Amino acid sequence: MLDILLNPYKMGVEIGALDICLRFLCAMLVGLVIGTEREYTHRPAGMRTHILVALGACGVMVTGQLIFAQYSQLGASPDPTRMAAQVITGVGFLGAGTIMREGANVKGLTTAASLWSVACLGIAAGAGYYVVALIGMVFILITLTLFEVIQDKLVGKHVEECAYTLQTEDIAKALEVISRGAKEYRIDIRELLAEETDDGNHKITFKADVSGIRANKRRENFFVFVAQNEDVKLVCQIKEEV
Numbered sequence: 001m002l003d004i005l006l007n008p009y010k011m012g013v014e015i016g017a018l019d020i021c022l023r024f025l026c027a028m029l030v031g032l033v034i035g036t037e038r039e040y041t042h043r044p045a046g047m048r049t050h051i052l053v054a055l056g057a058c059g060v061m062v063t064g065q066l067i068f069a070q071y072s073q074l075g076a077s078p079d080p081t082r083m084a085a086q087v088i089t090g091v092g093f094l095g096a097g098t099i100m101r102e103g104a105n106v107k108g109l110t111t112a113a114s115l116w117s118v119a120c121l122g123i124a125a126g127a128g129y130y131v132v133a134l135i136g137m138v139f140i141l142i143t144l145t146l147f148e149v150i151q152d153k154l155v156g157k158h159v160e161e162c163a164y165t166l167q168t169e170d171i172a173k174a175l176e177v178i179s180r181g182a183k184e185y186r187i188d189i190r191e192l193l194a195e196e197t198d199d200g201n202h203k204i205t206f207k208a209d210v211s212g213i214r215a216n217k218r219r220e221n222f223f224v225f226v227a228q229n230e231d232v233k234l235v236c237q238i239k240e241e242v
Contacts, residue, residue, distance in 0.1 A: 027058035061126025
């Protein structure tokens with residue numbers, strides 16, 4: 001068995017039930033490990049999704065090899081990788097479903113990439129290349145965990161979203177100041193709501209996405225820019241909730 005794991009070329013075209021089970025188990029393990037990491041970090045596609053993608057890709061590859069083994073004996077020369085090639089293309093549609101746009105930001109790209117990668121490793125497992133599938137799984141897991149920490153260290157601590165509330169006498173000027181501040185400090189304004197208060201002034205509430213490089217510094221500068229701007233004519237101090 002160890003010889004088969006290290007050198008799958010010796011297996012030939014004969015695929016038995018035990019070998020098929022081993023391939024599916026290998027694909028399931030790949031999907032389980034990668035999907036667990038995605039589940040733990042609360043991503044759109046979790047454990048079961050990754051397992052199903054890996055198992056489906058594995059099944060397609062096994063089927064392609066079985067078709068080749070069956071019809072090559074009749075003189076035909078089917079391509080055992082043709083069906084697998086369609087998996088690599090088709091899983092992109094599944095990955096697209098995990099990508100979400102929130103304002104100027106796009107989320108879910110990493111999960112979409114992990115789904116595509118798991119599908120590729122499922123194909124490798126389905127072809128009997130267990131070492132490729134398992135080593136690939138390890139490197140994907142390292143990328144999703146270790147490099148996330150490195151990325152956070154390089155980018156710096158970020159604040160994904162802050163909620164702001166302010167009151168002003170001149171709503172037009174206040175909105176203009178908010179817009180200029182957001183543009184200057186690269187902040188995405190969302191869910192802005194303006195309403196008139198009982199004393200005839202205006203209350204403005206909105207959320208600001210300040211993720212990215214030097215997010216805390218940009219957030220502080222934006223706060224000062226809006227709160228201390230003379231055009232806003234603040235009736236009460238701006239309140240900020242992180």
